[in-house]
Amino acid sequence: MLFTSGSTGRPKGCVIPHRAISNTVTWYTRDLGITADDRLSWFCSPGFDASCLEVWPALRAGATLHVVPDEARLDPVRLRDWLVDSGITVAFFPTPVGELLLDLDWSAGPRPALRHLVVGGDRLRRGAAPDLPFTLTNVYGPTEATVVSTWVHLDGSTVGDEPPSIGRPVPGTWIRVLDDEGRPTPVGVPGEAYLGGRQLGRGYLDLPEETAARFLHHPEYGPVFRTGDVLRWRPDGQLEFLHRADAQVQIRGFRVEPGEPEHHLRRLDGVRDAAVRGWADPAGGHYLAGYVVPDHPGVDPAELARQLAARLPDYLVPTAWTILSALPATESGKIDRAALPEPDRTSAEWADTGTPPADDLERRLHDLWCAELGLPALGVETTFFALGGTSLTAMRLLNRVRAETGGTIGVLDFLRAPTVRAMARRLREAGSEPTGAAAQPARIRGTL
Known part of the structure; x- marks a missing residue:
């Protein structure tokens, strides 16, 4: 059983037959050449379907599985160094994390044992640099078709203006890109993806109506899953992911149905009506915005967010809020x-009116935080996550701070006190306060 987001407030359990997970694991193990001599990393939560690509191939091949330590999870430089020091040979990461690793310089220091870096769960926005010492593999697929439906190995020739493809169907599966009439689309013409083959799930447990809406019987192709993803064929026979055809969005690698947090939001005290929808952010990802019609004046969105965080995973909690009549x-x-207004996170109403920066270092850190969070101003004693920060933006922020100051903030230190003031204090204690031009770590390729 693999779970995915549901519009009723409860995750949907998708029934996956043994032959489906067996096909996925067998293909993955053979394609990447995983043997008992390999060392695989384990980064994803067991609740994330992609953990199937980490745990089961290692068990099938008799390889060793190494859990990524907490201190490396939010720091791409430490994560890279851990991969190298641990001799990891095959690693999977959600696409946003993988992109942070691709931004690092892998040429200095010992050559990594890493042969394959696999990314998936979101749209990959860059190809593989020619000097990468490993193969970059991009995978695509919904939970309902057992995690991975297509794959492609990328090399230096994929660097360019166009996003990388998602490749071709994995063995034992097939994809049809169909128009609104159910007819195959020509090369270059967008259409909705329908999946079939050995990895097709059986439907959602105890949800017959939702199963009937997605798991269909096509008159020509037989049993199919209607993905809601809009793809198109390229002239080279590979597929390109374009966007969703419905309201679902990818949040940090998780496919999210906004109806799930919306359901819980409507049940909170002080909320007369509510809606949640996804928006694209400047970094190329997505975030959830909450819209609230309050029962009475004085409803605090920060308090609503705290209540939702006690009920839902953090990626399902909106990070932008709008109060409507x-x-x-x-x-x-x-x-x-479609008429819900996009939150203007650069407007004055988003400015935090808390404590202002007290000195030069706090001002520089304040500006870095604002740039990463897309805010015009913030209080130096306001916590990062109360301002809409996520684990991914925390990774990017710590990288920015390292590039700007030459100093390192420990992940656990940051999580214990995630404020500008606490960060400035840590840098001073470590002797990393900049005095002139910013120190540039030798192994950073650029700022993120």
């Missing part, structure tokens, strides 16, 4: 989600 509606009375 009423939700926009269509003529039929349904929520008009």
